[in-house]
Amino acid sequence: EAGVAQSPRYKIIEKRQSVAFWCNPISGHATLYWYQQILGQGPKLLIQFQNNGVVDDSQLPKDRFSAERLKGVDSTLKIQPAKLEDSAVYLCASSLHFGLAKNIQYFGAGTRLSVL
Amino acid sequence: QQQVKQSPQSLIVQKGGISIINCAYENTAFDYFPWYQQFPGKGPALLIAIRPDVSEKKEGRFTISFNKSAKQFSLHIMDSQPGDSATYFCAGMNSGGSNYKLTFGKGTLLTVNP
Numbered sequence: 393e394a395g396v397a398q399s400p401r402y403k404i405i406e407k408r409q410s411v412a413f414w415c416n417p418i419s420g421h422a423t424l425y426w427y428q429q430i431l432g433q434g435p436k437l438l439i440q441f442q443n444n445g446v447v448d449d450s451q452l453p454k455d456r457f458s459a460e461r462l463k464g465v466d467s468t469l470k471i472q473p474a475k476l477e478d479s480a481v482y483l484c485a486s487s488l489h490f491g492l493a494k495n496i497q498y499f500g501a502g503t504r505l506s507v508l
Numbered sequence: 509q510q511q512v513k514q515s516p517q518s519l520i521v522q523k524g525g526i527s528i529i530n531c532a533y534e535n536t537a538f539d540y541f542p543w544y545q546q547f548p549g550k551g552p553a554l555l556i557a558i559r560p561d562v563s564e565k566k567e568g569r570f571t572i573s574f575n576k577s578a579k580q581f582s583l584h585i586m587d588s589q590p591g592d593s594a595t596y597f598c599a600g601m602n603s604g605g606s607n608y609k610l611t612f613g614k615g616t617l618l619t620v621n622p
Binding site (some may be wrong): 396433437448496 | 550
């Protein structure tokens with residue numbers, strides 16, 4: 393079974409530029425998550441989709457971050473304009489079911505973003 | 509507000525020793541506590557998880573101990589091996605909530621020396 397695919401693996405941009413990350417979840421997984429992992433910290437949930445609907449985006453800085461999952465499969469996360477403090481690893485995860493008993497989250501390898 | 513506090517920040521153990529990582533949570537609504545293991549350049553992977561209706565769960569060399577009254581739980585790695593060297597994250601979840609959101613600790617970098 394293929395895992396969660398993310399691209400690119402690395403991205404370096406100047407502040408105020410825009411950037412986009414792509415995620416393809418495990419086939420059949422209805423729930424998709426985007427996390428931000430700053431160096432030395434645990435992952436922080438940015439947004440959670442159930443199929444193509446947003447379940448939780450309470451920690452997404454909506455003035456600069458946006459995300460979509462138009463067909464309920466793959467997803468993109470965009471930052472525009474980027475700030476220095478956005479430097480982090482952006483992790484995508486997916487899970488098969490929404491209920492707790494089967495809600496194991498599988499993570500991709502992440503995209504490491506450096507904002508200069 | 510850091511809802512899950514994890515310690516130590518880093519840990520060095522000799523091969524064959526016991527590694528112990530501790531976590532404390534603040535949100536009493538949490539009722540599911542997983543541990544994730546992350547190797548460099550990889551995403552976190554679920555290692556073991558516990559619900560507060562039991563005080564201990566063991567899977568191979570990995571054991572979670574849970575103290576509900578103290579709002580603390582810990583991961584014990586018995587007979588630690590160099591291949592266990594990774595960053596470990598504890599987390600908490602409110603399964604009665606609407607989104608099953610995981611709140612992670614800051615992580616512990618474990619190094620097992622050969």
